Amino acid sequence: MSKNNLMDSGVKLLCSGLKSPNCELEILRLSSCKFSGNSCEVLASALQQPHCPLRELDMSSNYLMDSGIELLCSGLKSPNCKLEILRLSGCGLTNSSCLILNPVLDSYHSCLKELDVSNNHLEDSGINLLQEKRVDPKCKMETLTTKPILRSNFAPLELASGSHPFYPSSSNQPLPSVLTDLLRPETSHTRRKSDFPKIQPQTYLSQPQQSTPDHRSQVSGDEPLNIKNYEHDDEKSRVTKEYFGGASAENEIESISERSVLPEVFSPESHPYNDWKSYRFPCSSEGLFQCRYTGLVFKMDTGGEVEYRTEPWNYTHLANCKYVPAGPLFDIKCPQGTLSQIRFPHCEVFSGKGRRHLSVIHISDSDEYEMLDPHETTDSYVVLNISGCSKYGLTKTQPKKKYSPINGLVLLFLQESTLNVLLLPKNVDITEVSEKRKKLKEPTEEIYIETTANCELVPKGKYSLSSDPEEHEVNPSTAKFLDYENYENYVPTFQVFLTKLERVKLNLKGEGSDECVWNSNLKFPASLIEGRPSVPSPSSPYTPPGQDFFFKHKAALEARLGLLRPILSELETHRVLNPQEREEVESKEGSVQNRTLLLMLEKKGGPAQEEFYRVLKKCDEYLVMDLEGPYRTYARYPSLLRRDLNNRTQEQVVH
Missing domain, CATH: 2.60.220 (Chondroitinase Ac; Chain A, domain 3)
Known part of the structure; x- marks a missing residue:
């Protein structure tokens, strides 16, 4: 059934037949059938059936990945599994699969005599692990094929967009015959190391020879291949694009990987x-x-x-x-x-x-x-x-020449009648951006306006923002996208000064282009434009002062907590720590001691953090004052303010 579009749904239907007590199928060849590692689960289930007669299974050139092999091994480990030949050539496997297969080969009831893991991303350590099993007298495996995938060290082969990384391109142009020969798994016999031509790393094939209709090479195995070294990446790219359409193999491989789980x-x-x-x-x-x-x-x-x-x-x-x-x-x-x-x-x-x-x-x-x-x-x-x-x-x-587009965000924050427009990279934490904007704008409240934000932006590229109607003033009218590396300070790229109109349409365009990279139609309630929210904005839940202090200054406490003995003694007295926990903290040194204490308090929850805050004010009030800021401390504890004012008055009298 090789080279058919069975996909996962087809394999699932097939396995329902394999589980039948009447099934007598001993050889199943499913190479290049476009199914994923998810199918390994139903195949493993079939292999576990006591009446399953399968002796040979070929799943080559399907992107199973390590996760698929892990699912398959649940069937291979079964005492009922009678499989003797397993072909996994070109399945996108890494060294992890070698580790997964290792206990299967160790199993005393394993019947595997032949294993093909060629054309995968295996390293020497993974291959050596399998080789050691092959020479182990307890292992029944006789033939192991581990030919590595044909690629340069740092330039993966490129295949046509939309195709499976190990399938021929849908284009009418044939693949180079040697590549086709290497990527196509043998179904009639196992190719051993001596069967493959010797190809040096960091080489690319020059112009391909004419191939037969089934794309197989007509040259003999002893005939030298036409190999050409390319010194420049541009030349490598030209060759791969000529044969494979120019899209990266990684692109399709990893998109499949993302969809699998x-x-x-x-x-x-x-x-x-x-x-x-x-x-x-x-x-x-x-x-x-x-x-x-x-x-x-x-x-x-x-x-x-x-x-x-x-x-x-x-x-x-x-x-x-x-x-x-x-x-x-x-x-x-x-x-x-x-x-x-x-x-x-x-x-x-x-x-x-x-x-x-x-x-x-x-x-x-x-x-x-x-x-x-x-x-x-x-x-x-x-x-x-x-x-x-x-x-x-x-x-x-940093790119050596011009920048390529990245996925960006256009975030809008309304402050009274000013709309702040931020151009940022897409992987920022929007909640953190909003929190930091609030702190910058205190005491004036700023409201995050949720709208379509995704777009593509070119780092250092110039953009212009326009509004409709035009009576809304935009400042500046043109600006560069400079915050493409900014993950800390979030400042506006543009500001739109709104009139009392209820609607505004914003258009963002690249310099010298009439095409919008982003646009949005906004409708504001009149009360928002006048600076008064139509509905109260949700407030943050109340956090007790001790918990607020603990989490806000945890990093500083880890570095600055001084002598812990009086603090630990107080915490033990008030049953926040038991003697064993205190002993564990005291067994540590330096900042590790502080970190251990803080981690314990964090796990114990709010009441413990409140008590720690009270104890710290008693044992090291000046550290608390420095972390909180004197004005906040005085506002919360007026007695401290009176005491410090008295001290300053006495000092002035003395002078």
């Missing part, structure tokens, strides 16, 4: 943290989970708790490695260690260009940093596998 969207708990927001996500199970506000996606191996917040960028780190921010900087913690992967939303628009310019900076607690290559880059996310938590931020290299 959709994350569950959650709304985290939020707390103020200095001038930023701190989020908390208690997770009860494994899976993919996406934050509604930041767009971050967390992959949890089991239940756990993720605490994360945005942090100001230290541009010294980026200057040293010649990168610029491509997203907010996040401080991410998971005390249980169950967070294994983070997906960072990006703003890039990929139109045939590479994705190597995106990376992630990792900053340790000791302020050391390193640049990390992503596990994969999809159309929407940069995916990073992690083994520990600290600060992570999305970065990119």
Whole structure:
């Protein structure tokens, strides 16, 4: 059944027949049938049936991914599985699949004698793991095919847009015969290492020879191939575009990856943290989970708790490695260690260009940093596998020539009769932008106007904003999009001074273009234009002063808390801490001691934080005063104001 459009729905129907006690099918070939890893679950179910007679299964050239192999292995591990030959060539597998397959080969009831994992993204460590199993006397596997995928080190092959990365292009132009030969899985026999021509890395095929109607090469295996080295990326791009239509293979691969598993969207708990927001996500199970506000996606191996917040960028780190921010900087913690992967939303628009310019900076607690290559880059996310938590931020290299468009946002904030228009990258946290705008505009209230915000913007490109009717004044009329790297200070690009009209249409155009990149029709109630909200804006829920202080100044407390003994003694006296917890805090040193105490208090909740606030005022009132600001402290505690005024009066008398 190879080379048919069965897709997942077709495989599901097929497996209902495989489960029948009357089925006698021993060989099933499903190469290039355009199904995903989701089909592995129904195939695994069929393999677990005690009467399943399958001996050979070929699923080559279907994008199963590691997640699909994990599903398939539930069937391969079954004592009822009689499979002897398994072909997984060109299935988008990585080293993770080698680790997943390893226990299957270890199993005493495994019947696998032949395994083909060629044309996948396997590294030497993964291949060596499988090779070790092959030579293990306890393993029944006799033949292992691991030919790596044909590609240069840093330039993936490009295939036609809309096609599967391992399928021939829909174009009438044939693929190069050698590539077709390598990408097409053999169904009549297994090709061994000696069957493949030797191809050096970082090479591209020159002009293809004429191929037969089935695209198979007519040259013999011993005949030298026509290989040509290209020294320039432009030449590489020309060759790949000539054969494959110019769209990146990664583009389609990762779009399939994104569609295979959709994350569950959650709304985290939020707390103020200095001038930023701190989020908390208690997770009860494994899976993919996406934050509604930041767009971050967390992959949890089991239940756990993720605490994360945005942090100001230290541009010294980026200057040293010649990168610029491509997203907010996040401080991410998971005390249980169950967070294994983070997906960072990006703003890039990929139109045939590479994705190597995106990376992630990792900053340790000791302020050391390193640049990390992503596990994969999809159309929407940069995916990073992690083994520990600290600060992570999305970065990119500056373009050498002109900038390409990015996905942007046009955000509107109304302050009395002035409409502030902000042009920002799409992956900002809108709730944080709104909060920071409020602090900038106190005491005058500013209202976020929700409208269609998405558009494509060119960094440093010039844009003009116009209004209809024209009597609304726009200042400036033309401005550059300069906030494409801005994830901290959110200031208007344009301001529209509104009259008392109820309607306004805004049009944003690129310089020298009549085409709108963004437009919106707004209708304001008359009361809003006059500066009085027609309905009261929702107020934030009341937060007790101790809790507000705790979360707002948690970072400063971690660094500045001094002698803890009197504080711990008071907290133990008031039963906030038990003796074992106090002993645990005292066993730590420096800022780790402070962090341990604060983490305990955060988990104990509001009453514990209120008591800590009271104790801290008693034991270190000047630290509290410095963090809150003297005027806020005096307003809350007039006795302190009277005391300090008396002290100053006495000092003046002495002088």
